[in-house]
Amino acid sequence: MEKQLTIKGIKSQLAAISQENDPLLILYKDDRRVGVQKLLKQTYKKIQQHQLLVAKFQQRLALEKVAWSHGLNFVAGIDEVGRGCLAGPVITAAVILPHNFSVIEVNDSKQLSRHTRERLYPQIIEQALAVSIGVSSPSVIDQINILQATRQAMKKAVLGLSISPDKLLVDAVDVPVDIPKQRMFKGDAKSATIAAASIVAKVYRDHLMAIYDHLYPGYDFADNMGYGTAKHLQGLQAFGTTPIHRLTFAPVNQFIKN
Structure with missing residues (x-):
């Protein structure tokens, strides 16, 4: 009698499946083990989510x-x-x-x-x-x-x-x-x-603002990316403006030290 594949082994097989008509899904459809049926359900859900992602991506093209x-x-x-x-x-x-x-x-x-x-x-x-x-x-x-x-x-x-x-x-x-x-x-x-x-x-600018955070500590640039968060405003209050602040923007212009 052929030895059954373990649930762990089946999970490994199903991980790469991307089509609902894959022969492996048909093969394990009648496997009575609860763990196998759970894996099949998860796999079908993953495939459907992937297909939806593909459909939305095609719309964006x-x-x-x-x-x-x-x-x-x-x-x-x-x-x-x-x-x-x-x-x-x-x-x-x-x-x-x-x-x-x-x-x-x-x-x-x-x-x-x-x-x-x-x-x-x-x-x-x-x-x-x-x-x-x-x-x-x-x-x-x-x-x-x-x-x-x-x-x-x-x-x-x-x-x-x-x-x-x-x-x-x-x-x-x-x-x-x-x-x-x-x-x-x-x-x-x-x-x-x-x-x-x-x-x-976005990623390019995030990386740049992380560098500025090291150059000008105290404004939380690595987290707020230069937006007017509470920590950023606290930094302006405590230290004034930096060379990268937009001096014509409110409320930055209130913290310019002459």
């Missing part, structure tokens, strides 16, 4: 597929992070994805945990055809205002791409470049390419 179908093969998504901060630069990213891009978890960076963003960041960099970062410093923001500084940083990101894009997908802001563009609100939730750019920009 709809704009790109329309462009690709019209021969616009290099579609760049652009997004920014840090517009509402009291300290630090505004960071923009431009990303061109291949037609076979497969990092299905890519979504609006605000909907992802910090751990997930950190995990997806190198996968995006590895698979992307081109990635570019644009930066506007706090002093530039103070000189020309945050909207114009964001537009300038987006222009830098687009012009810095190693591949010239055929079309831009942009989250709301009008990028001052002579390239066909499609603007939309909440684009990072509608376009996988904009979502990829939002993750790249």
Whole structure:
């Protein structure tokens, strides 16, 4: 009589399954062991969750597929992070994805945990055809205002791409470049390419603010990323402004020491 595979062994087999019609699922369907039936139920649930993730990801590629179908093969998504901060630069990213891009978890960076963003960041960099970062410093923001500084940083990101894009997908802001563009609100939730750019920009800026936290301790930059949290405001009260503060922003301008 053939020896039954242990539940641990079956669990190992089922771990790699991604299709509901996999022969192994059929094979173990009649196994009466409670542990096996529990594993089958968990596996079916995991497959269904994966299929839902794939379906939503394909929806977020709809704009790109329309462009690709019209021969616009290099579609760049652009997004920014840090517009509402009291300290630090505004960071923009431009990303061109291949037609076979497969990092299905890519979504609006605000909907992802910090751990997930950190995990997806190198996968995006590895698979992307081109990635570019644009930066506007706090002093530039103070000189020309945050909207114009964001537009300038987006222009830098687009012009810095190693591949010239055929079309831009942009989250709301009008990028001052002579390239066909499609603007939309909440684009990072509608376009996988904009979502990829939002993750790249967010992780890049988070790392930068962690460095600033070492240079300028007392403001909690590594945690608040320059936003106006209680600890940040306490730091301003105790130590005044730093070279990375936006001096035209309230309430920063209240803490400028002459």
